[in-house]
Amino acid sequence: xxxKKIRSLRELYQDDPQRAxxxxxxRVPHGDRRGFLRGAGLAAMGATLGAAIPxxxxxPSGLIPVALAETTEEFVLEGKDGLIVLNDRPINAExxxxxxxxxxxxTARHFVRNNGIVPDNTxxxxxxxxxxxxxxRPLELTIEDLKSQFEVVEYALQLExxxxxxxxxxxxxxxxxxxxxxxxxxxxxxxxxxDVLEKAGVKPSAVxxxxxxxxTHLSGDPDKQALSRGMPIEKAxxxxxxxxxxxxxxxxxxxxxxxxxxxxxxxxxxxxxxxLTRIWVRDRKHDGSKMEVPSYSVPAYPVAPGTDVPEADFxxxxxxxxxxxxxxxxxxxxxxxGQKSLALRGxxxxxxxxxxxxxxxxxxxxxxxxxxxKPLMNPYSWVTFESEVSFPTHGYYEIWARAxxxxxxxxxxxxxxxxxxxxxxxxxxxxxxxxRA
Ligand SMILES: Nc1nc2c(c(=O)[nH]1)N[C@H]1C(S)=C(S)[C@@H](COP(=O)(O)O)O[C@H]1N2
Ligand SMILES: [Mo]
Numbered sequence: 001x002x003x004k005k006i007r008s009l010r011e012l013y014q015d016d017p018q019r020a021x022x023x024x025x026x027r028v029p030h031g032d033r034r035g036f037l038r039g040a041g042l043a044a045m046g047a048t049l050g051a052a053i054p055x056x057x058x059x060p061s062g063l064i065p066v067a068l069a070e071t072t073e074e075f076v077l078e079g080k081d082g083l084i085v086l087n088d089r090p091i092n093a094e095x096x097x098x099x100x101x102x103x104x105x106x107t108a109r110h111f112v113r114n115n116g117i118v119p120d121n122t123x124x125x126x127x128x129x130x131x132x133x134x135x136x137r138p139l140e141l142t143i144e145d146l147k148s149q150f151e152v153v154e155y156a157l158q159l160e161x162x163x164x165x166x167x168x169x170x171x172x173x174x175x176x177x178x179x180x181x182x183x184x185x186x187x188x189x190x191x192x193x194x195d196v197l198e199k200a201g202v203k204p205s206a207v208x209x210x211x212x213x214x215x216t217h218l219s220g221d222p223d224k225q226a227l228s229r230g231m232p233i234e235k236a237x238x239x240x241x242x243x244x245x246x247x248x249x250x251x252x253x254x255x256x257x258x259x260x261x262x263x264x265x266x267x268x269x270x271x272x273x274x275x276l277t278r279i280w281v282r283d284r285k286h287d288g289s290k291m292e293v294p295s296y297s298v299p300a301y302p303v304a305p306g307t308d309v310p311e312a313d314f315x316x317x318x319x320x321x322x323x324x325x326x327x328x329x330x331x332x333x334x335x336x337x338g339q340k341s342l343a344l345r346g347x348x349x350x351x352x353x354x355x356x357x358x359x360x361x362x363x364x365x366x367x368x369x370x371x372x373x374k375p376l377m378n379p380y381s382w383v384t385f386e387s388e389v390s391f392p393t394h395g396y397y398e399i400w401a402r403a404x405x406x407x408x409x410x411x412x413x414x415x416x417x418x419x420x421x422x423x424x425x426x427x428x429x430x431x432x433x434x435x436r437a
Pocket of ligand 1: 111115116159162213226227268271275
């Protein structure tokens with residue numbers, strides 16, 4: 001054991017990324033990853049490092065042991081800032097809640113979710129997008145063609161991974177153990193998918209889209225797609241879906257799909273194909289990689305935690321559910337002595353639906369007060385809420401946030417368990433310490 005060489009995280013993840021992820025970060029309750037590297041995870045990490053970590057319980061959550069990090073170039077995520085890397089093969093990184101405070105998410109703070117290997121060539125030069133299948137006139141368009149033939153628009157759009165919040169489910173689900181930060185609301189510039197599909201002429205036989213990207217499968221097999229998902233044609237024709245070539249006024253980041261991607265707000269992030277090369281309009285439901293059950297699917301009815309659900313009983317996820325997060329203060333904040341109130345801020349969103357209210361509690365849900373909503377930037381943007389929270393005495397407080405959408409659906413205290421750990425929209429809770437005056 002003592003002679004064991006330090007392996008890079010890349011190697012650690014190579015065989016089974018999900019297992020390595022669980023070993024490294026453990027599986028612990030929502031919003032709190034302290035105490036990772038426990039049990040078998042700790043032993044495995046010790047073996048990996050060639051030594052145990054005596055003070056492991058004091059390691060900040062999400063910290064990558066420097067001995068591992070130093071061996072791994074992949075962890076320098078160029079152009080990203082403060083993200084917690086969950087996995088380096090493929091690269092997956094989320095943003096801590098307090099770094100998502102901006103109304104418009106800076107590119108450096110936008111999460112990264114990759115299923116395969118980022119393409120070597122992410123240059124706009126010569127990039128082509130094909131639109132084919134159930135269309136009157138198949139198209140092959142360069143990025144210049146998109147810019148010159150269609151209206152260019154810019155919207156703030158929420159993009160959330162279907163698995164955001166997975167770490168909060170028990171029993172745990174395999175996959176990236178996202179806590180809260182696989183969500184972003186950047187400004188995206190591009191052309192409307194609808195306009196491009198209409199130029200191609202959608203045939204009455206069209207029922208679904210199939211999306212293709214230039215990234216490669218983890219196995220290296222060129223015939224396999226890392227991810228190829230799609231959506232019903234009705235959703236595809238929503239005017240807020242973009243074929244985007246800019247994020248926050250700049251060329252796309254290579255990890256976020258440069259030079260061209262889809263942004264399909266309100267639906268699982270997996271619909272928003274990065275490194276976009278082809279949209280195949282289909283006469284049936286698309287059957288690309290990760291369209292199959294149980295990927296991006298949930299049981300059609302509520303199931304008890306841990307249930308083994310038959311494949312036939314899954315349905316593909318459409319709109320994401322109502323959700324909110326508190327982005328200021330950071331959880332764990334201690335007020336100044338004598339300070340009796342606090343300015344609170346965060347964001348709320350609800351897939352295809354609008355947000356009607358966000359309520360705040362400082363007494364474990366016994367009473368609620370309504371937060372102020374800032375004006376909505378555009379449909380499918382998240383909405384920012386603000387509130388002043390006061391504290392009657394010193395002590396330990398939790399602040400809970402609960403958003404309600406225009407259908408009257410509010411966030412639950414605990415989201416329904418499902419085998420793959422999707423759609424966790426449980427209320428966000430933060431801790432605040434109020435000291436004696
Ligand atoms: N080509 C391609 N597109 C992709 C993916 C991918 O692995 N390959 N991941 C999808 C998933 S699961 C999500 S959540 C979003 C994440 O977008 P981001 O990395 O820009 O945050 O991209 C989607 N588009
Ligand atoms: Mo995702």
